Amino acid sequence: xxxxxxxxxxxxxxxxxxxxxxGLASDPRFYPDDPIVRDPETQNASGVQEIDISEGYDFLExxxxxxxxxxxxxxVNVSTIDEVPDSSWFTNRIGREPWPVDxxxxxxxxxxxxxxxxxxxxxxxxxxxxxxxMRDGTGQLYFIKFDPPSNPEMASGxxxxxxxxxxxxxxxxxxxxxxxxxxxxxxxxxxxHLRDKDGRRLMKPRDVDALLxxxxxxxxxxxxxxxxxxxxxxxxxxxxxxxTRPDDPNDIYPHEHRxxxxxxxxFAAWLNHDDSRxxxxxxxxxxxxxxxxxxxxxxxxxxxxxxxxxxxxxPRAGNEYLWDARPTLITMLTLGLYVRPWIRVSYPDxxxxxxxxxxxxxxxxxxxxxxxxxxxxxRPEDRFWAARxxxxxxxxxxxxxxxxxxxxxPKATEYLTDTILTRKNKIxxxxxxxxxxxxxxxxxxxxxxTFENAAIMTAVANAAERYTIQWSVFDNASNTHKSVGSEQAxxxxxxxxxxxxxxxxxxxxxxxxxxxxxDHPAWSQPLMVYFRRAGDxxxxxxxxRNP
Amino acid sequence: MNLPAxxxxxxxxxxxxxxxxxxxxxxxxxxxxxxxxxxxxEAALERQRAEKAKQVEPxxxxxxxxxxxxxxxxxxxxxxxxxxxxxxxxxYQFKPVGSGLGVGGGYRHDLFHRNARVDLGAGxxxxxxxxxxxxxxxxxxADDRIELGVHALYRHNPQEDxxxxxxxxxxxxxxxxxxxxTDYAVRAIARPVPWLEAGTHVGWLSGSIGPGTDTxxxxxxxxxxxxxxxxxxxxxxYRYADVYGAIDYRDxxxxxxxxxxYSLTWRRYTDLDFDLYNFREIxxxxxxxxxxxDKKRVFAVQARLMSAAADDGQQxxxxxxxxxxxxxxxxxYNDYRFRDDTxxxxxxxxxxxxxxxxxxxxxxxLGTVVPEVEDLRLSTLKKGYGIGFRFNSYKRVLYxxxxxxxxxxxxxxxxxxxxxx
Numbered sequence: 010x011x012x013x014x015x016x017x018x019x020x021x022x023x024x025x026x027x028x029x030x031x032g033l034a035s036d037p038r039f040y041p042d043d044p045i046v047r048d049p050e051t052q053n054a055s056g057v058q059e060i061d062i063s064e065g066y067d068f069l070e071x072x073x074x075x076x077x078x079x080x081x082x083x084x085v086n087v088s089t090i091d092e093v094p095d096s097s098w099f100t101n102r103i104g105r106e107p108w109p110v111d112x113x114x115x116x117x118x119x120x121x122x123x124x125x126x127x128x129x130x131x132x133x134x135x136x137x138x139x140x141x142x143m144r145d146g147t148g149q150l151y152f153i154k155f156d157p158p159s160n161p162e163m164a165s166g167x168x169x170x171x172x173x174x175x176x177x178x179x180x181x182x183x184x185x186x187x188x189x190x191x192x193x194x195x196x197x198x199x200x201x202h203l204r205d206k207d208g209r210r211l212m213k214p215r216d217v218d219a220l221l222x223x224x225x226x227x228x229x230x231x232x233x234x235x236x237x238x239x240x241x242x243x244x245x246x247x248x249x250x251x252x253t254r255p256d257d258p259n260d261i262y263p264h265e266h267r268x269x270x271x272x273x274x275x276f277a278a279w280l281n282h283d284d285s286r287x288x289x290x291x292x293x294x295x296x297x298x299x300x301x302x303x304x305x306x307x308x309x310x311x312x313x314x315x316x317x318x319x320x321x322x323x324p325r326a327g328n329e330y331l332w333d334a335r336p337t338l339i340t341m342l343t344l345g346l347y348v349r350p351w352i353r354v355s356y357p358d359x360x361x362x363x364x365x366x367x368x369x370x371x372x373x374x375x376x377x378x379x380x381x382x383x384x385x386x387x388r389p390e391d392r393f394w395a396a397r398x399x400x401x402x403x404x405x406x407x408x409x410x411x412x413x414x415x416x417x418x419p420k421a422t423e424y425l426t427d428t429i430l431t432r433k434n435k436i437x438x439x440x441x442x443x444x445x446x447x448x449x450x451x452x453x454x455x456x457x458x459t460f461e462n463a464a465i466m467t468a469v470a471n472a473a474e475r476y477t478i479q480w481s482v483f484d485n486a487s488n489t490h491k492s493v494g495s496e497q498a499x500x501x502x503x504x505x506x507x508x509x510x511x512x513x514x515x516x517x518x519x520x521x522x523x524x525x526x527x528d529h530p531a532w533s534q535p536l537m538v539y540f541r542r543a544g545d546x547x548x549x550x551x552x553x554r555n556p
Numbered sequence: 557m558n559l560p561a562x563x564x565x566x567x568x569x570x571x572x573x574x575x576x577x578x579x580x581x582x583x584x585x586x587x588x589x590x591x592x593x594x595x596x597x598e599a600a601l602e603r604q605r606a607e608k609a610k611q612v613e614p615x616x617x618x619x620x621x622x623x624x625x626x627x628x629x630x631x632x633x634x635x636x637x638x639x640x641x642x643x644x645x646x647x648y649q650f651k652p653v654g655s656g657l658g659v660g661g662g663y664r665h666d667l668f669h670r671n672a673r674v675d676l677g678a679g680x681x682x683x684x685x686x687x688x689x690x691x692x693x694x695x696x697x698a699d700d701r702i703e704l705g706v707h708a709l710y711r712h713n714p715q716e717d718x719x720x721x722x723x724x725x726x727x728x729x730x731x732x733x734x735x736x737x738t739d740y741a742v743r744a745i746a747r748p749v750p751w752l753e754a755g756t757h758v759g760w761l762s763g764s765i766g767p768g769t770d771t772x773x774x775x776x777x778x779x780x781x782x783x784x785x786x787x788x789x790x791x792x793x794y795r796y797a798d799v800y801g802a803i804d805y806r807d808x809x810x811x812x813x814x815x816x817x818y819s820l821t822w823r824r825y826t827d828l829d830f831d832l833y834n835f836r837e838i839x840x841x842x843x844x845x846x847x848x849x850d851k852k853r854v855f856a857v858q859a860r861l862m863s864a865a866a867d868d869g870q871q872x873x874x875x876x877x878x879x880x881x882x883x884x885x886x887x888x889y890n891d892y893r894f895r896d897d898t899x900x901x902x903x904x905x906x907x908x909x910x911x912x913x914x915x916x917x918x919x920x921x922l923g924t925v926v927p928e929v930e931d932l933r934l935s936t937l938k939k940g941y942g943i944g945f946r947f948n949s950y951k952r953v954l955y956x957x958x959x960x961x962x963x964x965x966x967x968x969x970x971x972x973x974x975x976x977x
Contacts, residue, residue: 040597051602052609060615063624070621089597208638215670255616258609261601324850325912337911344918345853345908352849 038488039089039550048094052258055301060246062287068379072332077251077265077382084268084391090552097304099179099269104398113406114413116173122186123151123236128196132203132212132220138318139220150239155224155232157319162361164311164318165235166414171280171310173410178276178398181306184238187415191231192221240306242293248305249287251382257303270383272395278375279399279436281365283326284312285377315363322364324351330379361421367431372439389444390554396440400467404430438469442529444554445536447522452540452547456506458520473524478504483517483539490519516542640665648679648687652713653882654891655685671696686712703745711737715770717892723924725894727965732768733776735875737761754801761794787873792829798822810952810975813851817843835872837864843977856905858977863898863929872897883970884977886923888940888963896925900932903977917944
């Protein structure tokens with residue numbers, strides 16, 4: 010009886026504790042619907058208020074106050090196979106499947122651009138870049154920006170090219186069209202207002218003249234401009250590259266730990282997007298079925314490639330932060346005798362290109378204007394993910410996209426294309442070799458594991474010396490491995506699972522794969538792949554680079 | 557050990573077992589997760605988002621962010637100094653070097669569809685320097701190539717410094733004096749191309765000299781007479797006229813890193829009362845900026861010659877004599893330290909960018925004053941050298957700290973909201 014009492018009490022207590030302690034009766038490692046391809050935003054975000062960003066505060070906070078959490082950990086929003094599910098932040102495009110060149114050239118554009126009469130609704134003479142908003146003949150709203158007189162075609166060309174590329178990567182971007190306008194075709198709408206040094210007032214024809222005086226004028230008297238179609242939805246302010254929006258119920262992953270924001274460091278480096286900060290993005294409230302959700306957009310690519318929007322890109326761009334203590338102090342103390350290496354870099358004199366080059370470019374040391382919390386947190390697997398997307402862009406498509414900038418100087422097109430391609434190669438060489446490059450693992454019904462090597466596929470490395478594989482049975486409920494057999498070493502990317510592994514007919518098997526190459530020590534970082542039984546065969550359910 | 561059935565102990569243990577089972581059941585019902593919970597990833601994520609939905613709150617910026625957002629939105633500096641309307645600003649037009657911190661303000665407005673402009677302004681400094689101005693101009697004639705204007709200007713400068721005349725004046729002889737000017741002038745300025753400007757002024761000027769108000773030093777009458785400070789005893793009214801020309805191809809006027817600036821001015825003063833102080837003066841200025849390493853290093857050179865020549869038997873009043881010394885000429889000495897009928901100085905600077913908001917400089921200055929141009933000798937130039945810190949934007953120097961050594965008056969420190977040259 011006492012025994013009965015003791016056992017009953019102990020069992021009841023233990024079961025109760027197990028029910029209350031989430032860690033013990035834990036979530037399984039893999040759910041039946043893994044790997045997910047879409048991260049569902051299920052909550053209604055219609056209650057959000059617009060969040061303004063102070064550029065000065067953003068600079069101070071990120072430069073001096075160490076914003077965000079910098080715990081060295083894996084990105085938190087990736088799927089179980091280390092990919093980014095589609096969401097309001099990112100839509101897998103060329104990273105998921107190849108796109109034809111004409112689709113890449115089209116980019117986000119859904120039309121031929123503004124048409125009919127342009128009626129100005131508001132203007133801006135002050136600030137970084139003067140411009141105006143207008144409605145075209147169909148009533149669609151556009152934001153119009155011009156090239157600086159010192160560098161015709163530069164900012165508009167950079168904007169067109171980078172928009173298409175960032176769209177191809179998977180980000181939400183506006184539709185940006187090249188347009189040519191003449192002064193006489195511009196009408197001022199009723200009630201159109203202007204903001205100048207005297208504040209806000211009604212716009213007059215001489216204001217349009219003053220605005221166009223600050224724009225590059227073509228030989229025939231017309232003006233080339235970027236017409237940026239207004240984004241769908243109601244503006245909700247800007248997102249930061251760290252933390253979450255406290256008013257957005259769907260925003261559950263700290264931004265500094267999101268894969269698509271960390272990986273953006275690679276895209277930004279490739280395209281010299283040093284202005285990749287909060288002021289150059291926009292959250293918009295859009296309908297999603299019966300709900301309203303926030304879509305997170307990137308915009309304003311006028312300061313990419315060789316363009317600094319109002320002048321050629323600064324030589325410092327990409328090489329040093331606005332405030333970088335070490336080189337500043339060295340320069341001060343050596344009375345200027347220390348010359349930062351990037352100061353000595355020479356650039357060709359092509360006004361439409363501005364300042365960009367590929368010889369000095371070093372992907373590992375590229376920097377934006379000031380620290381970006383997500384970029385700082387980027388780990389090798391984040392950069393690898395991004396580099397694979399870069400690799401998925403065919404060179405032919407890049408050439409065609411640069412052509413859409415319609416530079417009147419063929420030297421500009423040729424130089425920019427060559428530079429982008431050379432920088433692409435450096436990106437791939439650096440980041441595809443920056444971690445274990447094994448990709449696309451498959452397990453046949455007979456237990457043959459095959460995989461590919463992303464670095465070899467893109468010709469930035471030659472064959473591995475060997476691969477090693479350690480097989481295990483995986484228990485999904487307890488998240489534990491039980492090794493089976495000894496470590497295998499192979500020289501080609503395939504291996505046979507041990508017979509005793511398959512004969513046990515486990516629900517999950519796992520393989521820890523390493524690659525070895527004398528020139529690429531990072532290849533030996535571990536890669537764990539998981540397969541779940543699917544009928545008579547196996548499906549990939551998990552992939553963990555650097556577990 | 558077996559106990560007899562139906563004993564109190566049996567009843568208690570049986571009850572306890574039932575209670576334990578009931579407690580377990582209740583716990584499981586109240587805590588459905590995780591054992592009964594989501595069985596899909598999608599459900600797990602929905603639960604996380606539903607949990608967040610219970611806690612949403614508006615974004616609440618901190619104090620510093622709120623202040624900077626307010627500044628960005630309101631732009632108080634522009635609101636205080638609009639292009640048209642009442643304005644308030646740091647400093648004012650015609651504010652002399654060494655007059656201290658000051659503010660200015662007034663009312664200005666475009667007229668006649670921006671073809672004309674009026675400016676009624678005033679300024680005052682912590683040392684009680686004052687200025688009143690009424691200016692009317694037609695600034696945009698001939699497609700912005702010609703400007704015509706007229707002004708009435710009053711200046712009260714109560715703490716001007718004087719050490720005597722000549723290069724050998726003594727530091728211990730420093731005195732303070734007051735000078736007031738009332739000036740009515742018309743101007744015509746032509747800018748046929750952006751890099752070329754030429755103009756003329758014609759005006760009437762009335763001045764008066766009096767005791768200075770700087771209590772640190774004696775007033776001028778205590779140490780000097782009209783014999784060693786010509787014009788001290790009485791000050792005539794003047795009619796004056798000048799012509800000038802300037803070539804300016806600097807990349808930025810207020811923070812030049814490339815290009816040059818060359819100007820020549822000739823001015824004539826006619827004594828309308830005593831026929832004692834008729835004189836003419838020339839002022840030649842050359843600045844050259846030679847950049848290397850994409851303008852991150854700049855070699856800057858400045859040379860200036862100012863010479864006033866009185867008519868036969870006449871004198872140049874001391875308060876119109878050229879001066880050398882101070883933050884823009886000879887930085888090993890105070891502002892206006894040396895004066896005579898002719899002054900000359902050279903400045904050499906090596907500037908380097910520490911980071912985008914700070915340039916540093918090493919400088920070497922040479923300068924002197926003499927009675928006549930023929931008396932100038934390079935061997936008698938006074939020297940100065942030092943180091944400078946210039947906080948700047950791309951377009952202008954915002955704040956400058958220059959430290960000058962090498963003079964006989966000790967180390968000089970200059971804190972200025974302006975460029976050196």
